[in-house]
Amino acid sequence: MNRQDFLVILTAIVGLIIIAAQFFTVEFIKTTGAELQSWGVIIAALALGLAAVNLSRIHIRRITLRRANWQYSVALVGILFIQAIIGFIDTSGGEVYNFGFENILTPSGAMMFALLAFWIASAAYRAFTARSVDSAILLISATVVMLGNAPIGQAIYEGMPDIKDWIMDVPNMAAQRGIMIGAGIGAIALGIRILMGIERGHLGGGDE
């Protein structure tokens, strides 16, 4: 049995215990499942450092080799170490740490996603044309929902929010549910392929 088989079996055993812990009232399986979950929290906590180590490695090499735009890498590595050291000493609830969080991280994150309002505006003007029945239905539905969300929509037509609520609660709900059931069966299929050892994917998360 080589290394690859052992890893597949390890993943399968852990996965099956977690599944069984939900469906069977066998005390031993439930406590093992709970212990595995607490292990998962600890491993995931350690995994959080990977991004910082990876970034430091890439950007320190870029600085030492004087690659193009290495000055930006100095800023990246600098802020990373300063904020991390403050965080370790002052803790993440501390005032000094909070200064960096509230005045650098939060405004930057907010502006990064606020830029999307610009892209939506320029795409709405230049690219969102009703060339097909699909895009025509989509643009009409989007317009009604936008008018339903904004007070001016209600000023134009009194029942606008109700139409928007109907779109959200009937067609949108039905379509999202159909997609959810299909995607759910797909997620189970992915899980089975991983447990069978014929799929290498791993499981994580992120921002929409």
Add this chain to the structure above:
Amino acid sequence: MMSKIRNIDRRIIYAILLVSLAFPIFAPPGLPFAVGNPARNAYAAIDALEPGSLVVLSFDYAPTSADEINPQAMAVMRHLFEQKRGVRVVTLGFWPSGPIFAEINFRALEAEGVTDGLVYGEDYANFGYIAGAENAMAALATDPTDAFRRDREGNRTADLPIMQGVATGSDIDLLVHFGSGTPGVPEYIRQLVDPYGVPMVAGLAAVSVAGSIPYYQAGQVIGYFNGLRGAAEYEQLYGVAGPGTSAMDSFSFGHLTIIAFVLIGNITYFLDPDRKKRK
């Protein structure tokens, strides 16, 4: 001519949008807006909390959505601390920025004196962040004080009076989840709401709302806030204007601008004589 209009510099488009969002701040027309059922149901669920019941405020968003969701969290915390004294409030998070936003919102209310008289560890507590996304939520559901061993102050959570009698997730009387992605509503429903029967209210970034409606219609989510609009509706129900309400007028003109862009874009596209025939 048509294609000239279509290909105006995109920076002009951005400038027009900026102006449409900015000028209502100077001269707000204060247009009225209706409160939807989702926000009304969420408000009712919070208002119905009995003294001694345990509500968990779960902060699961990043700085990228803070401007949408902080106003919701502020409105809910104000409601709990002003009118629902005696209800045990625990804040925690499954996104690294979660507990920091819980503290920022708490400090803002503290400055207004809303939190005077609250005893840490009895009336409220902040349990911080644990890693692992859906797995961390499952750990909370299995045993909250084992998942969150220490709170942000360093106390053992099991020793805090606020957690007496709380053995599993089913001892949570209401979950209010503020979220903008993954892990979020689906993960909470899979690991806590369905298996342990915990009623859930969701304060969502607008982009996450459409995908969560099936859970709302199935009763797994009993109420939700639709982004900054949801915050404004909550502020109106509670009677204290906040950042949500003050953004409504900018919404109106911003949305009209986007709709106008779509209309102009389509008109010039279909009237453009040399529209390249694709097929």
Add this chain to the structure above:
Amino acid sequence: MEQGLVFNFISLLIVSAAIIVMIQRARGGLDIQLRSIAGIDALEEAVGRATEMGRIVHFSPGIAGLDGTTAAQTFAGLETLGYVAKLVARYGARMIVTIRQPTVLPLAEEVVRQAYMAEGAIEAYDEDSVVYLSSEQFAYVAGAMGIINREKAAANILLGGFWAESLMLVEAAFHVGAISIAGTAMISQVPFFVAASDYTLIGEELYAAGAICSGNPIRLGSIAGQDYGKLYAMLILIVGALATTAGSSVIRDLIAK
């Protein structure tokens, strides 16, 4: 057995059994045909047009990596890349593949090289047709937009995991008049693809496209097994709704077991 979960557990066994059986039968040689997908049929037309106009085909397998729930979308993107690369080699067109994840770069290069070899045009294989731009989301999209605009891409193909930046790519492609084929399982991005591109693959259609393009038996078998799962869901839905309409709650009680 946990009270109230019996029906759920049996459902899980039924769906899992269908998937495992169909994968094994597909590996055993069962020929599985999937319905055609508009976006995939249009790939040949897009590459043909790029050859005619002497302008590039831009391809992106998404910005997701090889781990996490979105890994499956990257693999589907790479499978369709193999098919598109074969067309490009056959037609003698020029393609630029832009990459965001460092881990995806070697796989993409390998897929394109294999495709040229399969078409017997290995000498036409261009080493830097597969380009790593940046691992930062918006820096990657700025680079890709630059390529689409500078090269005046004739075809823009986006198949894989995409997030908020997808909007900028489809707008840039529309602006240069490229024929756009885009697909992702990230439902929050599909609206922008539908509104701004000519062909859109919605959600699971991306995985089906990957299976069609690669002919991989495990993927085809899995999709066939998942279809049985959908039949199972549809069956309960129809019988249950009719029962409820007739006033009986037999199905609801069964589910509650």
Add this chain to the structure above:
Amino acid sequence: METIGTWLAAFCTLGLMSFAIGENPWYRLMEHIYVGIAAAHSLVMGWENLQNNAIYPIIEDGEFIKVIPVVLGILLYARFIKGQMWLARFPMAVLVGIGVGLTVRGTITSDIVNQINATLVPINSIDNFLIFFGVLTVLMFFYFTRKDTNPVFNYSGIFGRYVMMIAFGALFGNAAMGRMSLMIGRIRFLLIDWLGVAS
């Protein structure tokens, strides 16, 4: 302290906003600073979580079993050592096992059975018919192992596709509002908190 912080936040906001005008050094600087400080935040929160869930339990409560996940977690960093990548696969195998287990056991109940159960509505109104028929046809749209000429699937697939287009319109409309809220937040910060030209 207040004004320095506000000026710093304004510097970050305007730096990133300048990307709309065009790629420039100020934007590139801010983008790198954002990536760096975000990575630092994950590191700090990961460290505090590790203290609370592993280090204190081991040192103070004597739960020595927690040493195993700590060792497994440290193995994750073997990927940075040349040739030792395989060591990092063990903790990943455990995380993947837990992830697969949680997803499979939760999805069947919350995303499939409970969703079907909530759709068993009496078909006695237009809305209920649209909900029932909408879910059914969307499922049929994603049914792949069939011939192109199958009329039942073709026509129901078209209906399912149009229902999805309405849903994507709703998604588009809400996404527009969401992104606009963030822009409003930035504009209010610049005009009110920073410049103080409005209230």
